[in-house]
Amino acid sequence: MKTTGIILILLVATLALPLGNSFAEPANPPTNLVAQSVSSTQINLSWNAPVNSTQSLVNGYKIERDAGCLGTFSVLASNHTSTKYNNTGLAPAKCYAYKVFALNPSGTSASSNIAQPATPSAPSTNQTKPTDSLDQKVSDFVHKRNELLKKQREETLKLIRECHDRANNATDTARKQIMEDCRESMKTLKDKYKDVREQFREEFKTFKKDAKSLLKEAKKTGLVTKKDIREAKHEIRDFENDTKREYKELKHEIKDIRKDLKMELKEHKKEQKKNKHHDDDKDDD
Numbered sequence: 001m002k003t004t005g006i007i008l009i010l011l012v013a014t015l016a017l018p019l020g021n022s023f024a025e026p027a028n029p030p031t032n033l034v035a036q037s038v039s040s041t042q043i044n045l046s047w048n049a050p051v052n053s054t055q056s057l058v059n060g061y062k063i064e065r066d067a068g069c070l071g072t073f074s075v076l077a078s079n080h081t082s083t084k085y086n087n088t089g090l091a092p093a094k095c096y097a098y099k100v101f102a103l104n105p106s107g108t109s110a111s112s113n114i115a116q117p118a119t120p121s122a123p124s125t126n127q128t129k130p131t132d133s134l135d136q137k138v139s140d141f142v143h144k145r146n147e148l149l150k151k152q153r154e155e156t157l158k159l160i161r162e163c164h165d166r167a168n169n170a171t172d173t174a175r176k177q178i179m180e181d182c183r184e185s186m187k188t189l190k191d192k193y194k195d196v197r198e199q200f201r202e203e204f205k206t207f208k209k210d211a212k213s214l215l216k217e218a219k220k221t222g223l224v225t226k227k228d229i230r231e232a233k234h235e236i237r238d239f240e241n242d243t244k245r246e247y248k249e250l251k252h253e254i255k256d257i258r259k260d261l262k263m264e265l266k267e268h269k270k271e272q273k274k275n276k277h278h279d280d281d282k283d284d285d
Contacts (some may be wrong), residue, residue, distance in 0.1 A: 025111045027056035027102040030083070035115035040092035042123040045085040047112055050102045057171055059102040069095035069116055079103060092122035131232045132219040138235050141204055144150050145243055152193045159185055163260045170182060197247070208236060226244050 028050035035045050050058060061080045064073040065087070076098075077085060097116040102109040163182035163183065167175045215232060218224040224232075 008038060015080065021168050025056070025185065026107045027053060027058045029111045030061065030100045030102050030112040033098065033100055033112040035096070035098050035117045037119050040120050041090045042086060042088045043088040043090060043096055043098075043117055045115070046089065047083050047100050049083055050109060053102065053168045055100075057104045058102050059105070062103060062268045064099050064101070064110060066097035067091075067094070074098070075076045087239065090119050092119050094119050101248040114192055121170070131224055131228045134214070134232050135235065137207060137211075138239055141207070141239060142235075142242075145200065148193075148196060149246055152196075153250055153253070156186075157257065159189060160254075160261060161260055164265060167265055204240075211236065 030047045030050055035043050037043050043105065045063070047061075050056060058083075061077070061083070062075065063080055063085055066073045071264065086098070087098075089247040095116065095118045096145040097114055099114045102110040150237040159182070163178065163185070166178045167182075170178055211232065214223065215229050217224075219229060
């Protein structure tokens, strides 16, 4: 009887104790594992804690990784306490697979789903900026402008010289008609290049508008810096100022040449008149 009582007391005491770790089961697996490539060398992981993780006494997570997605996993973190993990120092343009396990005093849970992202290629060090194409475009406009100025100058000076030579060798009556014809030819040439310059201005106006939109979008995506944008705007502004100056200088040059030739023609006429009087005096003698 005494022995039976002792056994009953021990049994009751045992039942009164907490179940403890010896009766705990492995936790449920983590769920919704997501792996996102944030750069060519980093992948960020996140997942949901297992169902009933508190009751299951979940106290950490084991993370495994398969570098290359070849089917062979190795431990990346043996006891990570958060439901997020940033995996850095990866190789660009490479596939990585991940799975996560929950840990509790009883052991390791089954695996979560497998997430299998790939890192993007590393950005090229030779990547061109949008401002590079703008620089080339402005250079093209500079070349085109210089060619137009050169052509206008050559054609205008050629016409002036031809008119001057014809007028020098003409009689007074013929000279008057020659000068009238030359004025018409000069007006036609001037109108021609006025239209060409207007077309050129419209082309540059369209380019300037497109450049503004391009720089705005490039700034949003981080492809250009504020310094890049300032330099591009400065280059465009310089081109506009230089163009105005170049056309103004050409206009003054043509005006000065016409003035000099007009004076030369006037002197030539005076010389012709003087020679004529001299000849007339000889005849009278």
